[in-house]
Every structure is written in structure tokens, then in C-alpha cells.
Amino acid sequence: MTLNGNGFPSNGLPKAKDFVSFLNKETLSRERSGLKGYLAYRNRPGMSALGGGLPHPSLFSFQSIDVSVNDYTPRPATVKNAAIFHMSKSKQPSFKKATVPLFPDLRASVTLGEALQYGEGRGLQKLVTLLSESVEKTHKPKYCDWSLVVTSGNTDAMDKCLRLFCEQGDAVLVEEFSYPSAMEQMRPLGLHLVPVKVDAEGMVPSDVIRAASDFRMTHPESRLNLIYVVPTGQNPLGTSMSTERRQQFYKACQSLDLVILEDDPYSVLQLPPFTTEDVDKDLAELEASYSYAGNTGLMPSLLSFDTDGRVVYMYTYSKVLAPGCRLGYIVTNDLFAEKFTFLTEVTTQGSSGISQAIVTEMLSKWTPSDHYNLAIYLQKYYTHKRNVIVRAAMRALNKSESQPQVAEFVVPTSGMFIWIKVNLPDAFKPGIMKRIFDSLIQNGVLVVPGMEFCPSGRKGNEDAPYFRAAFSYASDEDLERAMTILGRILRDLGCGQS
Template identity: 35%
Template sequence: MAPPAASVDIEGVTDTQAIVIPDALTINGVSARRAKAGKLNGGTAAFTSSDFFKGPSSGKPKAKRWDNYISLESRSRQPSSLKGAAKYLGQPGLISLGGGLPCAENFPIEEITVKVPAPPHFSEQACKESGVVLRSGKYDVSEGKGAYDLSIALNYGLGSGSAQLIRFVTEHTEIVCNPPYEDWHCALSVGSTSSLEQALRIFCERGDYVLSEEYTFASAVETALPLGIKFLGVKMDAEGLIAESMDELLTNWDASAREARKPRVLYTVPSGQNPTGATQGTIRRQAIYKVAQKHDIYIFEDEPYYFLQMQPYTGPNSPPVPAPKTNEEFLKALIPTYLSMDTDGRVMRMDSFSKVIAPGTRVGWVTASEQIIERFVRHNECGVQNPSGISQILLYKILDESWGHDGYLKWLINLRLEYTRRRDVILAACETFLPKNIVSWNPPMAGMFLWMTLDHTRHPSYPTSTPLSIKEIEDEVFLASVGHGVLVSRGSWFTAERSGFEAKELFFRATFAAATEEKMTEAIERFGSAVRGVFGTANGNGVANGNGA
């Protein structure tokens, strides 16, 4: 993953120097806007749009049109006739015999209750002692007890998602990203993997290539392959995807040799990248955006780990960096998103509650220009329809009715510190138990993964005339690790290119999100023992095959 030998001069088609990352909006401003708007009217299958909940555009430009980039499949999708009729449901006195919306009295759930932490006391013990019990009844809205109830959540909804949750994610997106163009919208999704599958179908035809990091999220590649779409890896360094390499690849694209048209899409995980843990800094993101402008590339910004950005790593014996004291400090500490610098409307940002609330909710959202969100909703209508109503009302109760934007940001600060501690625990274990003459790593700035490089040339077969291949050594280390009672992921599972790719380095991925701190330390100790066994190293930093560490 070393940088390319030559630097490529990048010049955007438009004035990319004029990109100004907008400041986050204040929570107070969002609250004032809500107060002015009055009571939310979001009944069963209520039509909704981010336009109902955004602040004024203040003269922002409109997004670029992507008519020539929309796939044949996506262009062929027409609005749902049945869901289109839902716009009449809000008419006073209307008796609906149109859509097949079951009567709520036949839903066998009268109420649900959940107990959640009261900010800022987020620990499990604090939740047990002082948590808040939230209740949702079947007819809370008609009884004047709330803005969302089970009669609405348990029925069919529209492809955009419920108005109640769309309002929250639209406001949250504006607070965090404040997109610099006017006609941006949000739509709910069934998590980021589903979002990606639909995005690929919107923008790609069979035979197309999608650019990504050289090592990327395995499920992304495996989602694309059955659609006839192949991933093509761009070289990486410690900060992730290299803009110059992307520019060079696109500038020299040979459609005849590749048997495919020039790529139109970049898929990237900018923060805590899966699997490498790399995080693109602000300058790197701006450089990649310039390349996207130059070659008219559309960007899929997959950011499940964005709010798992951690405190700077200061080393095993150094005092920690003080945590953000306020929500404003926290937001300023975050690296700006691609969406926040997207003057063209060439970014679809994929957000998810999977890594910050719970994966089983299966709820996320996408943000893009109105044109692209309209296509996304058409795909939703005849596919997933919308996320689970129970998940939506559960998230609404926690995020909107209980915590609010202020409490949610405090929860995200809490996660920042939790993951900082976990990362520091696994790094301390690596310092103690791994043979550093063989294994090296970069402390991750975000996410939940540690990417370890093993020096394959230290394998006992290398002094011989027939050394083992990197794949064979990877097999040895993986099976030895399992034999020692620890499971780590092979680097080869994450290659963007699934045919013809020849690894030049040996990698393994470990997560610091899953096990307890004690088990995580024990697992790294076991992995270190497995590596020593395969490489014949006498001790942690000692001699391997007579060669000094």
C-alpha cells in the first residue's frame, strides 16, 4: 500500500479552491425552527420530504444533473401507483377504500416499552438505576399523547420512510454536514449494505467497474459481483485512498483493454476504513473530490464509522488527550464529510445506526440530490419498501422524543471515548505480545479495526530457493491462530479485485469492538504465539532464524 512513485498533477474542472466547508448548524437553530413549524402531522403512510424540515437555502446552488449516469434499470422504474395515492390520505374526512392498509385494531400489539439511558449517564449500570422508560401505545397520536404511534409504525409506509424519523435525520444531517447545495434530500434505508446495492443499481450497468480502496469492505464487492459489476482497487497509504493514483488510473483508462467503459463511480469508506482502519484527512478528501470533479466521478460515501472517530493516540505511556467538553467541540473535532464539501451534488452519503445504536435495527439513511433520492425511493417502493416500523418508532422514541439532538450528540461523544479506550487496550496488547520484527501496525484514528502487516520475508521458507507464497503463509498463520484459539480475518478476504490480483504484502485484520478488554488482550497474546510458531521466532522481539529483530 505504498504511494505511487510519481506524483500526478490534479486540476479540477471547476474552481475547487473555492470549496468552503460549511459550519455546522446549531442545535438551538433547529429547535427554534421546530417550534415555529408547530405540531408534526405524520399519519399512516404520510407523504414526507426533507424539504419540510430543512433550513432556508440562503442562495445555495442547485445540484448537478446526472441524467446520463442513471442506469437503464433505474430509468425504467416508475412511481408506485398504490403508494402514490397515499398523498390523498391527509384529506380531512376522506374514507379510504383504496390501499390495502390493514385496520390497526387487528395489530396484536397494544403498547411497547423500552428503557434507555438518560444523557449523560450512558453506562449499563446507570441505565439500570436511572434509565428512562419510554412507552408507545397504539393510538397515542389520536389521543394527543405524541407524534408517532403503533397504529402508524406497524402499518405500511412510503419508500422515503416515516415523516417522524425523516425529520430527525434531516436535521441531524444539516447539523453535522450542512450540504452546500440547495436540493439535497434524505431517505431511510435498511442499512448501508442495502443502500449500496440500490445505489449500484441506480448508477451502474452490467460490465461496469467501480473504483474503491485497494482493500475494501468484502460485502460491498460481493454485493456488486452478482450484478455484473466489478470493483477496481486504487492504491492506498496510511491515510487511505491516494488521489494521485486514482487520477492516474482514470487518465490512462483503456476501454478496449479493460473491455469496459471508464468508471463513473467511486465507493469509499473515508473514516476508519474497513478493513484497514485508515482515515482520510481533510486535505486528502478535498484532493479526491477534485479528481472526482476532473473525471466526473460520482462518489458513494459509506460512513458507518464516521462517529467512531477517536481521541488522538498518544502512545502507551502518555496521558490521554482531553475529551470534547461540549457538542460544539465534538463536531469541530470531526473530519469534514464529503457531503459537507459537495458543491456539485456528486455525493451519496450513506449513514447507518448499525454502529452507533445497534445493527439489528436495520435502519440507516442516504443523503443526495433530489434527483438521486427520487430514484432511490422508486427502488425502495418495489424492493425493501421501507425499514421495519418497530425499528423506526423505537429509534424515534430514543433519538427524538427522549434524547433530542443534544442528547444524541452526547451519546456519540460517549462512544468516541469508549472506542478510544478499546483501541488503546488492543494497541497496548500488541506492544506487549506481538513480535514487532514481524508484525507492524498504524494506530487507527476511527472505526473498530486494526490492520496488521506481517513481514512475509521473515518466514522460514525465505532463505530457501522455493519460498512459500504470501497466500500460503497467510493460510499457515490463519490456521495456526485458530489452533491457538483466536479468530482474525485474512487480508485476502478484502481485496477489491477478485480475479488477477496478486498480493505483495501480508495482512490480517482484528477488531477491537467485539470482545471484552480482557478477552481482547488474551486474543492478541494468542495471535502473537501463533505468529511466532509459524515464523519460528524465539520471543516477542527476539531472534527469528538467527536474524536479529
């Protein structure tokens, strides 16, 4: 049986295509850190290890880490506790204990002596193995020579991807409304951000082809090799690509020979539908009737369709465990993964050892049921919050006998955002969106103006008629209050009227 570099059967899968021409000059000249290369010899039996400037673990200031991890085992189902997310202490999960010792212990899968020491840029080997096994099971990459590298979250991953591929003057395709932090990483590098139209399923494949072809024709001096996309729970739109759309999107990128930067922080936060027919239903009863995806019925990633090795899949635990963990991973072809590791070795050197140790110990102890129960717990929470804000928005913003349609929105199918399009008056004066924003702030409501999500930046987009509202943090009462106030302010300004 032939095994790939991760120890999994190759099963006759093809190797990745040669993407060396996509790397920039900096990356092509980057080699492995000389000092890091010698670490591989350190653990050989009988080795007198004088090679690295490694503090002895007995000098570390930490003897052990004890953490209490939520136990998401479901309680008996009743309509009353189906919508459990008013977040009182009595409704929080119970806990499981996990301990990471300084020195080897038969009860622990990793030690602080290893996790807090200088190590390889790829990440703790035990963690890399656990995550690679999960990727093989969940995503089933369609080529054999792929690798996983631990990151400090997707902001770190994105920064390093841009360092790998981009030169000043290059171009990146992005959604016509895209994640601000990613675009703010691109702009200072002198990159062209080329917008692609979106609809209720996200990026439109035919417009990917149009936008890329037009740019390449009008800017022959610039390289356009990358496309950045959030296919599930798009930020800010809250949309998700269907399986068919993902296949069409991948084929479009193949035809254009693009490397796909797949940003996938919201994959677990997939939500059941909510329609206008649900507005007057009791939410507890409605949510008790839902079937949730868990972690076994999720939409496939673009990585799962990748036969070429052209997807750089970026995942983060920010939305699943906690943002401050600053932990995630990329999956990509061996060439890109190697260069990514080389860059890590001489920049961040690796992700937080404490975070890696805690997550390694947690994942090594968890059963499939634990992963499934966590996914269900998150989906129930975000479904309830989505239902609350959407119901309030339908009541406050939609057309009725007594009010015009002052704004429109697509019901989010994943993630934690609702994207609201304001129906501005026909004869509005410049600066109207700032007036609306200022009125919202004066009334105690904070949303993010649409100009922040425009690829061309804030300038010239001050009156982009959109707001992004997050439903992840605020109480049910605050979500309802915010939509009511937004509707009143828009009506007072004559929105929705010809």
C-alpha cells in the same frame, strides 16, 4: 425567502448538476409505484379512504411499544471511572423510558398505527424531518436540492445504489483493501472492481486519477462512473482522511466526473491519538486526559464539500444504536433520491416500522446534550478498546532487543479495527498465511485473513500478508492474549527475519 424541498432556506446555493446519464436503463424506466402514489390523498380531511388495502390499526397485534433507552448523562469524572469499559452491570448507563402508542397520544411523536401501516418508501415523515434537520445542521450540504431517504442500513443502501447506477461490465473504483460485503454485492453483477492505493489517510487522490484514467484507456467499452469509499474509520484499515485529504479527494472525483458512494458508519467513532510513548502509561489516567470529539468536533463528511450533488451519503445506526435496528438513511440529489424511493416502493417497501417508530420517538425526545453524551460514551469505549489492543500489539509485534519486528500496523484513528501487516520471511512457502491462520485458530484466536479484503477476490491472494482484528467485542484480557499469541506464532515461523 426561498426554501428548498426540505423546507430549509436555499441561501443562494446552487442546484445539483444533471446526473441523469449516470442512471442505468432499469432506473431510467422506473416510475413511482402506482398504488403508492394514491397514499398522499389518504389523510385529507373528509376523505373516505377506499383506495388502499390497508388493515385497520385496531387489528394490529401490538397495542404499544415501551422501550428503555440508555441515559448517557456523564457521572462525576474521576481517574478511576474514566476507563469505565470493563462492562460490568454496575457501570452501565441508567435508563429513560419511551412509549410508542397504537393511536395518537399527546405524549408521543409517532404512533404504531402510522409506523406499522403501509407507507411511503421514503420513510416515516416525522423521522425524515428529524433526520433532515440533523443533516442540515451537521453536514450543511453545499447545494439546495438534496433529499433524504430512510434505509434498512448501509447494506440495503449499497444494494440499491448498485441497482440504480450499474450495468454488467461497468466499473467501480474501490480502496485497494476494501469492505468485503460491499465488494461481494458488486462482483455478482459483473462489475470491474478497480483498486486505488491507500496510505495512512486512506485513498490517495492522485491514484484515484491514475486508476480511473488507466481503466478508461484500457477498457473504453466499460463505464466507470462510481467510486466507493469509507473516509472515516476505513474498514479494514482503521484510517481516516484529514480535512485536506477529503478536499483533494473530492476535487479528484470532480475532475473525473465520478459519483461518490460515501459509506459512513463509523463517523461518530473518532478516537484520540495513541503513540509509542503511551505504551507504559496507566490507561485510566491517559484516557482521563483525553479530549473527545463528541458529535460537534467530528471530521467533515464528503457530503459537506459537495457542491455538485455527486455524493450519495450512506449512514447507518448500526454502530450507534444497534445493528439489528436495520435503520439508516441516504442523502443525495433529488433525482437520485426519487429513483431510490421508487425502487424501495417495489422492493423492501420501507424499513421496519418498529425500528422507525422507536428511533423517531427517541430522537424527538432527545436534547442536543443527549446526542453529545452518546457520542462521548461511544468514543470513550472504543478509545479504551483501541488503546488496549494497540498497546498489546506494540509489545508483542514491534521490534525490541529480544525480538524482530514481526508485523506492522497503523494506529486506528476511527472505527473498530486494526489492520496488521505480517512481515513474512523472505523465503516463505505458498500457504504460509493459512498456516498462521490455522495456528491462531488452534490457539483460540480469530482474526480475518487479508485475502477477504482484496478487490480481485480470494483467489490468487491467499498469501496477502494481512489480518484484520476487531477490538469492539472481546474483553481487554482477550485482546491482550490474542496479540501475545499472534506475536509468538509469527516469531516461531521466522517472520521479521531476513
